[in-house]
Amino acid sequence: MRKLLFTIILTALSHFCFAQFSVVSPNGYLQISNEQNIDAVFIFNGIATSTEISYNGNETFEWRKYDNSFVANTRNFSPEDATGYIVFDKTNNTPLHHIWVIDYSLYPIALNSLTTDGNCDKLTINTNFNVPDLIYYDKNNSRKTLPRIFNLAYTDYVFKDKAWQDSPVSTDYTYPFTQISVNPPKKDISICITGDSYAKELGLTPQKICTDYKSVAVECHIAASIEKRSGTNEYKRDDSNNNTLIGSGPLVVYFENKSNPTAAFFEWKIYNNMTPTNYYRYSEENVRYTFNETGNYTALLKVMNAEGNCVGEDSVKVSVLESLLDIPNAFSPNGDGINDEFRVVFKSLKTYSITIFNRWGIVVYKSTDPSQGWDGKIGGKVAAMGTYYYVIEATGTDKYVEGKHQGKHIMYSRKGHINLFK
Numbered sequence: 001m002r003k004l005l006f007t008i009i010l011t012a013l014s015h016f017c018f019a020q021f022s023v024v025s026p027n028g029y030l031q032i033s034n035e036q037n038i039d040a041v042f043i044f045n046g047i048a049t050s051t052e053i054s055y056n057g058n059e060t061f062e063w064r065k066y067d068n069s070f071v072a073n074t075r076n077f078s079p080e081d082a083t084g085y086i087v088f089d090k091t092n093n094t095p096l097h098h099i100w101v102i103d104y105s106l107y108p109i110a111l112n113s114l115t116t117d118g119n120c121d122k123l124t125i126n127t128n129f130n131v132p133d134l135i136y137y138d139k140n141n142s143r144k145t146l147p148r149i150f151n152l153a154y155t156d157y158v159f160k161d162k163a164w165q166d167s168p169v170s171t172d173y174t175y176p177f178t179q180i181s182v183n184p185p186k187k188d189i190s191i192c193i194t195g196d197s198y199a200k201e202l203g204l205t206p207q208k209i210c211t212d213y214k215s216v217a218v219e220c221h222i223a224a225s226i227e228k229r230s231g232t233n234e235y236k237r238d239d240s241n242n243n244t245l246i247g248s249g250p251l252v253v254y255f256e257n258k259s260n261p262t263a264a265f266f267e268w269k270i271y272n273n274m275t276p277t278n279y280y281r282y283s284e285e286n287v288r289y290t291f292n293e294t295g296n297y298t299a300l301l302k303v304m305n306a307e308g309n310c311v312g313e314d315s316v317k318v319s320v321l322e323s324l325l326d327i328p329n330a331f332s333p334n335g336d337g338i339n340d341e342f343r344v345v346f347k348s349l350k351t352y353s354i355t356i357f358n359r360w361g362i363v364v365y366k367s368t369d370p371s372q373g374w375d376g377k378i379g380g381k382v383a384a385m386g387t388y389y390y391v392i393e394a395t396g397t398d399k400y401v402e403g404k405h406q407g408k409h410i411m412y413s414r415k416g417h418i419n420l421f422k
Helices: 197-201
Strands: 014-017 021-025 029-032 040-044 052-055 061-065 070-072 083-089 094-103 110-118 123-130 134-137 143-146 148-160 163-175 179-182 189-195 207-213 222-226 244-247 251-257 265-272 279-282 287-291 295-304 311-320 324-326 345-347 349-357 363-367 386-399 409-420
Touching: 021 029, 021 040, 052 094, 094 134, 110 189, 110 207, 123 189, 148 197, 163 179, 222 244, 222 295, 222 311, 244 251, 251 295, 251 311, 265 287, 287 295, 345 349, 349 409
Parallel strands: 040 094, 244 311
Antiparallel strands: 014 021, 021 052, 029 040, 061 070, 061 083, 083 094, 110 123, 123 179, 134 143, 148 163, 148 189, 189 207, 222 251, 251 287, 265 279, 265 295, 295 311, 324 345, 349 363, 349 386, 386 409
């Protein structure tokens, strides 16, 4: 909107001075001083018998109309609508200033109808307005039109910071227009057009028309997170970055649909990137999936609106790490919080079993959970210091890529001893 230099006068016979002109008006008015080839355009909210415009210069002058007909030889005069006036320098026989007067109340706006036509890609707003031109003539007698500006406003939905948020939209448009195209809203909205801007500047209540629009466009987003496990000895349990979920397998991932409310139908495809045509398909809104094999995967979500004619897609990359098994050779279950349990360090183990024996071959501990450890107790009592022996059998989520075991899960068969200190 072009800048308006204006003064709103609402009290009867209020008086305010500009550098060159003064106005007395029982109603609001605007003085627009940034139009080319004219000194000022005055817009009144009704021209009354008491309305006056005065010139504040020191020259010997008189008021004339654009056709050079005499108006007044006083500083002030009573203006008429749709009329141009000249401050004429009588001494030098030359025009000093040109102004134009418009009575805003004589050019009422009619906002007849507002309709919408939306699809997946855009929303078209159709208007049927009757907006008379606000015409003036400059000092060269060239016909000009003041811009009548209207505001389009509604509240859209945008996906920001991993969540949908209301986002007010407010845009000005200069009449004439019969159609306005905007990005398709992502939720049901109420659309309003208000105007024109001069009404607001004059202290009036602008005309307003609204219509409701039911959203059809869809925008798809996925929020994915790795399900936490309690063990502290699992290496790189979650090593994700901004682009990929990365972690130790079996990797349990919760995929949550974060599409806009228009989405009604959901299709998930989860596949290994090496074999994209071999996928698991789900139609639930949200999916919990366990990745049991080492590799790189994609989870693809496609959503549709209720009519099935608008589609959105999003995808998430998932990487399951190779296996690891590292076994300590000593621990000290003395309650000092340091190395109090015998625990392996592991990553991406598919199966696991451990058996610990004392020197006489008696089993003192067994487990199939690599995240658990032996606390050094036998029957609730702290075991004696000394050497103990373990047997561990495990398989990784990864596979051999060559050799006689190619294609089979990597196996760990470990035997050894551990020392228990106090």
